[in-house]
Amino acid sequence: MKTWIDFDAAPVFAIALTDPIGGVTVCEGMVIEGPQGWGEFSPPPSSDGRQDGRWLTAAIEVGTVGWPDPVRGRVPVAVTVPSVDPGRARQIVANSGCATAAVRVGDSTGSLEIDIARVEAVRDALGPSAVIRCDANGNWDVETAVAAITALDRAAGGMEFVEQPCRSLDDVAAVRRRVSVPVAVDQSMRDGVRDGDRQRLHDAADIAVLTVGPLGGVRRALRVAETCGLPCTVAAEPETSVGLAGGLALAGVLPDSGYASALAGALLLSGDVVTPGRRLVPVDGHLPVAPMPPGPDRARLVDLVPADPPTVARWRQRLAAAQVYL
Structure with missing residues (x-):
């Protein structure tokens, strides 16, 4: 599965919340492109490596094995x-x-x-x-x-x-x-x-x-x-x-x-x-309910990259650590 997805190319994003939720003020994460579509990897700061692995499994699910067929539109x-x-x-x-x-x-x-x-x-x-x-x-x-x-x-x-x-x-x-x-x-x-x-x-x-x-x-x-x-x-x-x-x-x-x-x-x-x-x-x-998530807009992804390199590096490290649990 890892050979199908270029994890190193996954864009990092940061979007401010309109209002803080439980002390969180920004939605951060990565969007990951698989052979069949895109997923999102955005575990909260409190998540550990094993939990991050679950988030990553969810992120690549639709782009690899797909979702079950819905019963409601x-x-x-x-x-x-x-x-x-x-x-x-x-x-x-x-x-x-x-x-x-x-x-x-x-x-x-x-x-x-x-x-x-x-x-x-x-x-x-x-x-x-x-x-x-x-x-x-x-x-x-x-x-x-x-x-x-x-x-x-x-x-x-x-x-x-x-x-x-x-x-x-x-x-x-x-x-x-x-x-x-x-x-x-x-x-x-x-x-x-x-x-x-x-x-x-x-x-x-x-x-x-x-x-x-x-x-x-x-x-x-x-x-x-x-x-x-x-x-x-x-x-x-x-x-x-x-x-x-x-x-x-x-x-x-x-x-x-x-x-x-x-x-x-x-x-x-x-x-x-x-x-x-x-x-x-x-x-x-x-x-x-759709069979696939909407694809991200490339231009918007460029604008949403965090301005500070340490944040980008932190997310790349989290993604690399989560891959151990796939």
């Missing part, structure tokens, strides 16, 4: 609302055209009042019939989670679910026993579901959130969905339209669980590696 998507002030939250959801919002909460100590104001602003902007979910990204302990979920559910006028309230599966299970809001997990999916974990997973969660990059591609994520035995939805890290296409491919092959996929990430970027006409931005709250 388009999927409903949720707009992600970062930890922003209420005015900005209103603007993000109003401009998205989406009927579901995934609101980041719990990003800083003592932020519950701010989180409540953000959720109230999202409800005000979306109207009473829209759907709101919250993502705590594992930032709460059990007691904090129980109190926060109760308050945020009230502020939302009813939450669809809360995602990853705590870091560990056992803590999430403890929270689920004490709240009425459905609970979703993503970290357990990213770490893989082993046979012995299935009962623990069912004790902890009502919904599984799958992310293509950390799971190692669409096909591997699909196997996790079949193994976990929970209703599944799809989400993505901040990625360009090339990377988001993988999440859409996964959403397109999964049974319709009734949950919108958090794949409106192109709205979080100040630019993209593709031309405006090929950007994956929602229309009427949906995105199309």
